[in-house]
Amino acid sequence: MVPRYARPAMSAIWEPEARYRIWFEIEAHATTKLGELGVVPESAGKALWDWWATDPKIDVEAIDRIEAVTKHDVIAFLTWVAENVGEQARFMHQGMTSSDVLDTTLAVQLSRASDILLNDLDNLLTALEARAKEHKFTPTIGRSHGIHAEPVTFGLKLAQAYAEFDRCKARLEAARAEIATCAISGAVGTFANIDPSVEEYVAEKMGLTVEPVSTQVIPRDRHAMFFATLAVIAGSIERLAVEIRHLQRTEVLEAEEYFSPGQKGSSAMPHKRNPVLTENLTGQARMIRAYALPALENVALWHERDISHSSVERFIGPDATITLDFALARLTGVVEKLLVYPERMQANMDRMGGLIHSQRVLLALTQAGVSREDAYAIVQRNAMKVWESDGRLTLLDLLKQDPDVTAALSEQQLEEKFDLEYHFKHVDTIFERVFG
Amino acid sequence: MVPRYARPAMSAIWEPEARYRIWFEIEAHATTKLGELGVVPESAGKALWDWWATDPKIDVEAIDRIEAVTKHDVIAFLTWVAENVGEQARFMHQGMTSSDVLDTTLAVQLSRASDILLNDLDNLLTALEARAKEHKFTPTIGRSHGIHAEPVTFGLKLAQAYAEFDRCKARLEAARAEIATCAISGAVGTFANIDPSVEEYVAEKMGLTVEPVSTQVIPRDRHAMFFATLAVIAGSIERLAVEIRHLQRTEVLEAEEYFSPGQKGSSAMPHKRNPVLTENLTGQARMIRAYALPALENVALWHERDISHSSVERFIGPDATITLDFALARLTGVVEKLLVYPERMQANMDRMGGLIHSQRVLLALTQAGVSREDAYAIVQRNAMKVWESDGRLTLLDLLKQDPDVTAALSEQQLEEKFDLEYHFKHVDTIFERVFG
Amino acid sequence: MVPRYARPAMSAIWEPEARYRIWFEIEAHATTKLGELGVVPESAGKALWDWWATDPKIDVEAIDRIEAVTKHDVIAFLTWVAENVGEQARFMHQGMTSSDVLDTTLAVQLSRASDILLNDLDNLLTALEARAKEHKFTPTIGRSHGIHAEPVTFGLKLAQAYAEFDRCKARLEAARAEIATCAISGAVGTFANIDPSVEEYVAEKMGLTVEPVSTQVIPRDRHAMFFATLAVIAGSIERLAVEIRHLQRTEVLEAEEYFSPGQKGSSAMPHKRNPVLTENLTGQARMIRAYALPALENVALWHERDISHSSVERFIGPDATITLDFALARLTGVVEKLLVYPERMQANMDRMGGLIHSQRVLLALTQAGVSREDAYAIVQRNAMKVWESDGRLTLLDLLKQDPDVTAALSEQQLEEKFDLEYHFKHVDTIFERVFG
């Protein structure tokens, strides 16, 4: 985790205090249920919740001091709770194993992290929708291979991004469901010393579902799927970031990351406004992708469990969620405030002198009876002149002066072929598909 | 693709002939719809389908010869079709771009590959369920960190694998839906020269859904999610493979890959039966995981498209699906024919001399009124003797001779604590959860 | 391996016949040495080499037929050789284990593959050096963040690429040395049944060094380092490919992949020349990087060996080397024939109206006694006018008309600050560093 790429709400999930609070809730709910079952006195659960109702401060340092002696984090925590709650606390954790608490806690943390990320995605979608609709009919050149192809609208570009992040949201919802399970099943998952109804009770209270079969640990294919999903979302972040970086290139300059009026990029070079936010996002996407790998390698634990996954998760649990939260928020800000230059989009499109319409002319000529070979030769010779003029000549002007063209097409027919609107007649359809 | 790790049905999907067949269907359906719309003569579609009804052989070499001249695969194919169908064929591909055909074809190929993989998973699930139920109550030691912990059943191990691959199946179904989309939207996705209803028509005919917004290409976040999902499945394959490799170790030998009666492992060493299938699967899992990475990097194409994804997909499209198909089938065979040795499982469990029951004794002593400290010391001193005897002494025998124990617990009470069945009382519950 | 991305010489290394030829040489050299040691008759080695001198055809199908029976590739091969050589052949393989042959063969294959790749790198370096020197002083704008910064030369860009690939060559030489080792040490590497001098003899004959300590297999950290090195080279290929893709963008168009005079990109759009080769290289780089991952996971084999590495190497051995060979050759072709447009480079640079020289003016004003704050304000107000004119005004013209400037600097002093040559005074130094 790099502090400058972290936001408080997400970071808080991974703080010791948050972890201890979840631990307590799991233990206290379990104790309540064990009381109901008559395994422990009903007073035990009550005592725990009464103390909790006083909103006690979690003394992380005190717990650390105990852990320094016991060398065991869960025992240290239970000891500290017992010091505060008293006698009744000794009924906690009956029949449970440390992993019951640790794995269920991770499930809660990742669920909460998912909720923040889902909210981030909602914000990004809102921003994309607003800007897409704002530029629904702002013409800009579509590019394949980085080369001018045919016209699109800037709104279509953003609608594509919206559809992509909408898919990311659905994926994240599925990934959240994957990891939101509760396991309270004892040392090797057999419920030998704890009734399955405790697991069911705690699951419900913590907003989780029951893990059908655990083996001391919740199986790590769930977490692999979760982090792989974050990696896919990172790919989509990179795609939009790269698009913006391209648009901001000096020679293109169709859009720019926001720059406040007074802000100075480079001392004396007013054009030196660098797309540093989207470059930064590109790098962050690489990290979030990388975190999926060790999660995939974590799946093949030995027998009922080995603890190799644990060190991995201490890294990627916080690092992947905190970085993705930051990245989504940063991208949302970039989209919301993106400076868009429609005139420049038009100017770039015009630099081709109308060549982007050549195919329509070709088609019109053949429909007017010119053979395909002749039509091709006619268009080609004019197109070549336009191209070689480097923007000084336009295709329409040249065609109007070409007798082979005017013999087949009227001036009006010709001009119609250069109509940008022709390309946008289905933008409504696409927007309807994307935004409903 | 490595031929020895390929099965015919999956490989066939990626053969040129299969691809050309899909191309034809897409083109012919589009022509039919264009006929309905009046853009081309209705006779055009009919001519194509009439020819197709004769079940013509796809002459891959002829198409290759044409491509050697045209340097364009789609045009070569269209030319070859025209040579066979005649005049009417020239109405094919009207308003379409090559990517419309190529990307929709990839969607069909990946969908069909998914269907094979889903069937593979069904077979694996069937095998796992049968063996799990067969060994539902076969006792075996549960191991955490590779160290004996508490008893489980071999059926529980397989039930866990079943639950895991059942999740894999759900994930693959979701991944299949991700990539089963159709794009017929023209050079930059605006439908400038083709009506969106053609896309809808072809999608329905080919068993796909409509891509809401494409940009010459179908967005690659879909494919990234698909290959990431295959990578997660590979992780689960590795987990089960590693489990079996562990069980087959000379010192453990609780299960073995099938070995036919007459088969000879090593010339004179009858114990030398190597778990080569599951080792092989471990390596294949590494490959399938690796293929997810370039798929994730493919997402960030430049602007409306660049073609960098294409070379990647020529590799991973076949390689990931063919290898996963092979791996799932191989794993299914291993599970179906796995030699299971319950006596050895029992013998391994017994080597601990009953130490795996020490915690239950400890609890019984405290419940019988012995202080926790004393109870711990009593159990510990006997346990240590058992451990040091390396399997010659048993905990039960020693406890029966320890007056501090017999003072608190009757022989019968003591023996009850060594009851394996105690651990299996919730196996039914877990099986119910997993198999319903 | 994708056939269209494969070249014959590299592919041949991975063909069965090539593998069998290496097998034979290893076995025959070992037999010769065993003869010298008196372990087998000296006539055995002689018989093998005499047969080999007849340049026998390797009958791959015959060997396959035998393997179908024996289920063991090395035994099948030995049997086929025995069928051809006769009685003496039965002394082959004495005291050896299959892995001795297989791992040493892989070492020979990877060494030969490295030799081809080193030659590829030499060709690429030759091309880069020629083009770098050709454009040593061709001015072009340097860009940070995609935004115009200060002038460089096109030769400097290529000199950088040269230096980078020269490092790649040194890395590959080191990687080649890593994997060029010979292990002939028996079932668990103890030389129990074969003298270490056989290993030394075969190593020398096959151009390898002796593996200091093997354990049936050559340790896989060597191969991990090898494939990781190929991954780094892929990164450098991607860098140069991305540079060219950027330069070919419609708005930039400072260079283009070669396009033969008669070649037609798009039917009527002469500007539609797509950088498909470098896009393709970008995708191939992703694959070569991905192959390093399973190689890294192969290191941790169990005990003296497990065979999980084998399936991985069947994929990545050919796939990584064949693809990298193809990519390096393709990149070399792109560099050799790259169309370079110096006028366009100049025109792009000029579009900024001289703003790229603003810092030098700023410095000159302060050196002429103007306070830093005033100097900044003076330059800034003129720069802003240039920027807002979108290329119609130039900074030099405006400064010449600004009395605050002319009070401090003469016209000649001012013009000197706009001298491009100023930026290139150390190009010789850099070229000297790179090309010596």
Added chain:
Amino acid sequence: MVPRYARPAMSAIWEPEARYRIWFEIEAHATTKLGELGVVPESAGKALWDWWATDPKIDVEAIDRIEAVTKHDVIAFLTWVAENVGEQARFMHQGMTSSDVLDTTLAVQLSRASDILLNDLDNLLTALEARAKEHKFTPTIGRSHGIHAEPVTFGLKLAQAYAEFDRCKARLEAARAEIATCAISGAVGTFANIDPSVEEYVAEKMGLTVEPVSTQVIPRDRHAMFFATLAVIAGSIERLAVEIRHLQRTEVLEAEEYFSPGQKGSSAMPHKRNPVLTENLTGQARMIRAYALPALENVALWHERDISHSSVERFIGPDATITLDFALARLTGVVEKLLVYPERMQANMDRMGGLIHSQRVLLALTQAGVSREDAYAIVQRNAMKVWESDGRLTLLDLLKQDPDVTAALSEQQLEEKFDLEYHFKHVDTIFERVFG
């Protein structure tokens, strides 16, 4: 970075104070050289170094406060230095660009990190050598595929690890040389405003070499190679960690991570000593490998530089080096204190009843004139009985009672074939190769 997996000396390299100290040294050395060249007053460098000689405290918070205003880290630092040094400080940074300082600083940090890692490797090698020599002739079974094969010694296992980490050391030395370069070349690397001799001077003073051609930044193929090398080392760590985890399995138990006499694993199960350190190392190895990926993707920066690498390096610079340092130190501790159980090694080997010697008997019979087919049948029938007895019968006993055997071999000849020492006759040779 996870605090519990961090050691102070390595962490300190990545603290702000350490970074600022390096920044100062780079700037001050550059100023000194600029003074020599007459570009700035010689007094400027002197003033800086005089202040530095007072060992001033780096006030990180003060610099942070300035950065909050300037939004630029290097400028904030320079401002703070100027506040302390006074007037002369304004000559600092003349002609330099921020990246000159930042990239050269990263080179110094990675070099220092490498020095710590090289020292870690030396410690690990020392531990491995000592334990290898201690157990040079401790017999233990060699295992292929997890199955007993033929005898090795425990010292050979450790000698293999020694040889592997010795290679890792050589690789790291090469990787250190890769990243230990200095770039002080200005905004696009042309030295337009700073003489190359400044770079040479600073490089020498900082213990670096000169970057032959930089482009504002040092090329990232260097860093890719560096982090890829760390990934390979992680693979070797995992290999040894997995070996120890295997040896500590309950059924194997030939070695254990150190457990202090009084330490208690599980309350009452004395066998419950988990290999948690090596499991933890396995997870850490996964992380270190993962960090290589974004480093590989960082290579292809756009044109002269984009800043996408920066966020990646903020993560992996500290995370990869700190984690590897911790892992190497932890592994060294594990090796130094590893509990080795030679009796158990012998007992495990004996469980096969001498089957591991069956091949030598087979060979002896054929050499004594028995046909290969008969010899095989004889050995096989006895071996099978041994195997089926599960350790109660031994091969030697049975062979002594088999008349077909005794007809061919004397008792003494037979016993010789079961001599373990036979397998160890070349251990000296191997040790000589490894330890010299």
